[in-house]
Amino acid sequence: MLQRECRRGGIALQRYILSKKNHITLISAILLIIAFTSKLGFGNIDIFIWSLAIASLLGVAPIAIQAYQALKVKVVSIDVLVTIAVVGAFLIRNFEESAIVTFLFLFGAYLELRTLNKTRSAIKELTELAPESALKQMGNGEFEEVEVEEVDIGDILLVKTGAKVPVDGTVLSGEGHINEASITGEAVPVGKKKDSQVYAGTILENGTIQIVADRIGEDTTFGKIIELVEEAQDSKSEAERFIDKFSKYYTPAVLVLAIIVWIFSRDIELAITILVLGCPGALVIGVPVSNVAGIGNGARHGVLLKGSEVIGDFSKVDTVVFDKTGTLTIGNPKVADKEIYAENVNEVLGYLASVEKESDHPLAKAVIEHIGDTKLYTVESTDVVKGGGIVAQVDGHRVAVGNVLLMEQENVHLDDKARADIARFEANGNSLVLTAVDGKLKALMGIRDQIRPGVKADLQKLKKLGVKNLVVLSGDNQGTVDLVAQELGLTEAHGHMLPEDKSAYIGELQAKGQIVAFVGDGVNDSPSLALAQIGIAMGSGTDVAIETSDVVLMNSDFSRLPHALGLTKATANNMLQNIVIAVGVVIVLLFSVFFSEWMNMSIGMLVHEASILVVILNGMRLLRYKLR
Amino acid sequence: MQKATIQLETLTCPSCIQKIENAVKSLEGVDKESLSVLFNSSKAKFNFDDEKISIKDVENAITALGYEVKKSQVKAL
Numbered sequence: 001m002l003q004r005e006c007r008r009g010g011i012a013l014q015r016y017i018l019s020k021k022n023h024i025t026l027i028s029a030i031l032l033i034i035a036f037t038s039k040l041g042f043g044n045i046d047i048f049i050w051s052l053a054i055a056s057l058l059g060v061a062p063i064a065i066q067a068y069q070a071l072k073v074k075v076v077s078i079d080v081l082v083t084i085a086v087v088g089a090f091l092i093r094n095f096e097e098s099a100i101v102t103f104l105f106l107f108g109a110y111l112e113l114r115t116l117n118k119t120r121s122a123i124k125e126l127t128e129l130a131p132e133s134a135l136k137q138m139g140n141g142e143f144e145e146v147e148v149e150e151v152d153i154g155d156i157l158l159v160k161t162g163a164k165v166p167v168d169g170t171v172l173s174g175e176g177h178i179n180e181a182s183i184t185g186e187a188v189p190v191g192k193k194k195d196s197q198v199y200a201g202t203i204l205e206n207g208t209i210q211i212v213a214d215r216i217g218e219d220t221t222f223g224k225i226i227e228l229v230e231e232a233q234d235s236k237s238e239a240e241r242f243i244d245k246f247s248k249y250y251t252p253a254v255l256v257l258a259i260i261v262w263i264f265s266r267d268i269e270l271a272i273t274i275l276v277l278g279c280p281g282a283l284v285i286g287v288p289v290s291n292v293a294g295i296g297n298g299a300r301h302g303v304l305l306k307g308s309e310v311i312g313d314f315s316k317v318d319t320v321v322f323d324k325t326g327t328l329t330i331g332n333p334k335v336a337d338k339e340i341y342a343e344n345v346n347e348v349l350g351y352l353a354s355v356e357k358e359s360d361h362p363l364a365k366a367v368i369e370h371i372g373d374t375k376l377y378t379v380e381s382t383d384v385v386k387g388g389g390i391v392a393q394v395d396g397h398r399v400a401v402g403n404v405l406l407m408e409q410e411n412v413h414l415d416d417k418a419r420a421d422i423a424r425f426e427a428n429g430n431s432l433v434l435t436a437v438d439g440k441l442k443a444l445m446g447i448r449d450q451i452r453p454g455v456k457a458d459l460q461k462l463k464k465l466g467v468k469n470l471v472v473l474s475g476d477n478q479g480t481v482d483l484v485a486q487e488l489g490l491t492e493a494h495g496h497m498l499p500e501d502k503s504a505y506i507g508e509l510q511a512k513g514q515i516v517a518f519v520g521d522g523v524n525d526s527p528s529l530a531l532a533q534i535g536i537a538m539g540s541g542t543d544v545a546i547e548t549s550d551v552v553l554m555n556s557d558f559s560r561l562p563h564a565l566g567l568t569k570a571t572a573n574n575m576l577q578n579i580v581i582a583v584g585v586v587i588v589l590l591f592s593v594f595f596s597e598w599m600n601m602s603i604g605m606l607v608h609e610a611s612i613l614v615v616i617l618n619g620m621r622l623l624r625y626k627l628r
Numbered sequence: 629m630q631k632a633t634i635q636l637e638t639l640t641c642p643s644c645i646q647k648i649e650n651a652v653k654s655l656e657g658v659d660k661e662s663l664s665v666l667f668n669s670s671k672a673k674f675n676f677d678d679e680k681i682s683i684k685d686v687e688n689a690i691t692a693l694g695y696e697v698k699k700s701q702v703k704a705l
Binding site for chain 1: 641643650651666669671693694
């Protein structure tokens with residue numbers, strides 16, 4: 001009984017000391033200042049020695065507790081090495097060394113915590129966006145605030161202005177505008193009304209809505225994004241796993257080395273100096289720090305990277321393969337070229353719009369969108385000509401809208417200029433819509449899928465970043481694909497390709513030794529996404545995209561691709577720098593302890609702690625990375 | 629079997645990971661293979677047999693090492 005009481009008391013004391021670590025660090029600092037002022041200022045050696053001895057005993061307490069706890073679970077941690085070193089220094093009455101070493105170790109740990117929090121901040125900001133509570137309709141019809149974990153599928157929830165949508169759901173009633181930046185990266189609010197989909201983690205900026213819960217917790221789009229990023233920040237590459245294994249044996253090895261040195265040289269000073277110098281801190285921490293900062297930067301800029309393996313592979317990519325529709329192009333056909341052969345332009349466009357309103361053909365939609373607001377006429381007796389277009393009576397005129405074939409059927413005369421325009425439009429990769437009024441050609445429109453704005457500049461940036469081959473693979477006809485390739489300066493273009501042809505072609509490229517990234521919409525192209533070393537999905541945060549790919553570009557924003565590539569290159573470089581710094585510092589320290597006069601425990605600890613801070617600060621640079 | 633995720637105080641030293649790993653692994657009823665202690669997100673994830681050990685026991689083992697447990701979640705597998 002008494003023994004148990006004591007043990008409990010002991011644990012409480014241990015925890016009390018650990019919780020006061022920052023205070024202890026501060027008191028140590030003050031004692032060090034007192035010690036050195038009294039020695040250098042007043043020549044008082046007594047105060048000097050007493051202050052240092054107290055600082056040593058106070059400072060070593062939390063370190064020794066940590067060392068004891070580590071040994072209890074059979075781990076030889078850095079704390080063990082430092083504790084032995086400090087106790088050794090104390091016993092040979094080198095209080096100056098013992099006090100400075102404990103202070104530096106504690107102060108270093110404090111700075112590490114502060115700076116590490118900073119490198120992790122980008123991801124933390126993201127996870128903190130997760131909704132925590134919801135207003136749920138209870139049995140009596142009233143809404144009550146509950147924790148988000150208590151919401152089940154099918155529950156009816158109330159979302160008020162300024163609140164976060166707690167789950168993925170469908171609007172039952174009410175209207176409002178929602179900021180979906182947390183899902184899509186797009187900050188412009190989206191209007192929502194009955195039957196609209198709403199997503200967890202988005203914010204209702206105005207209005208009030210009631211929703212029914214469709215997906216909850218980790219199954220929501222936002223839940224999946226968070227899970228992905230959280231796992232990514234701690235995912236380990238082959239190199240990291242090696243470092244981890246290595247450090248497990250490295251620390252005990254340093255202890256053994258120190259003991260051997262002590263046995264042979266009988267020099268305690270040298271042995272304990274080795275203990276301090278051998279601490280592996282910067283090596284173990286360097287790579288994870290780069291990783292978390294790099295992935296955090298991506299998450300802030302709408303690029304989700306699935307871990308450090310992905311970073312390593314992506315940074316080496318030399319071939320990028322694109323799907324065409326919806327990736328390089330918008331996937332939404334628009335009127336690109338037009339010629340009007342009439343004086344009364346508005347009247348002709350009015351007739352055309354009136355007729356096209358009757359059709360649900362995709363080309364008709366593009367035409368209506370292009371014309372915009374115009375005077376509409378009553379359309380009588382429309383006649384759909386299969387494979388040709390529409391012939392209708394409008395405002396007392398016979399209006400024919402369709403392709404060249406329809407014009408020939410309608411005996412519309414096409415003069416030399418019209419024929420030249422048609423040839424030119426077709427060469428530009430257009431589908432044609434001709435309009436004839438009472439047998440005379442009045443308008444010619446060329447409609448094609450538009451290249452995404454800015455894509456050309458983005459592709460140039462990829463080339464600058466060292467990508468050699470830019471390939472487009474598409475199901476469209478070769479002519480259209482060639483045009484896109486020409487316009488964008490791609491190196492290869494292949495049309496008439498089915499999804500399986502695309503993945504087979506990627507296999508061929510890989511057989512030639514190229515490292516391939518595939519950029520697709522994530523829906524039709526999952527085999528290619530899976531096969532390529534790096535699958536990049538242009539998903540507006542869709543499930544399939546998140547699951548099948550290695551990199552997700554949020555909100556289908558192509559301009560984030562160069563940023564993603566540049567970022568992975570910078571991150572891979574940063575990891576390498578950190579490994580070099582860490583290994584370099586340990587080699588220099590161990591070398592100088594045997595071959596130089598100036599090396600001692602305090603300088604060793606200072607360099608050791610400084611090297612840890614240097615790798616953390618170096619990693620932190622990635623948070624501010626921007627592609628120039 | 630139950631799946632647990634324990635949110636710890638911010639972890640800063642890599643040897644913390646090793647300590648927590650060893651401590652939790654040594655507990656009877658915890659599936660050793662499933663255990664992962666995550667440095668950056670400061671979390672411990674593992675599966676355990678709730679007939680042999682409770683989540684409280686695991687939490688206590690971690691607090692005894694001097695690390696604060698912030699929140700734990702248990703889900704049936």
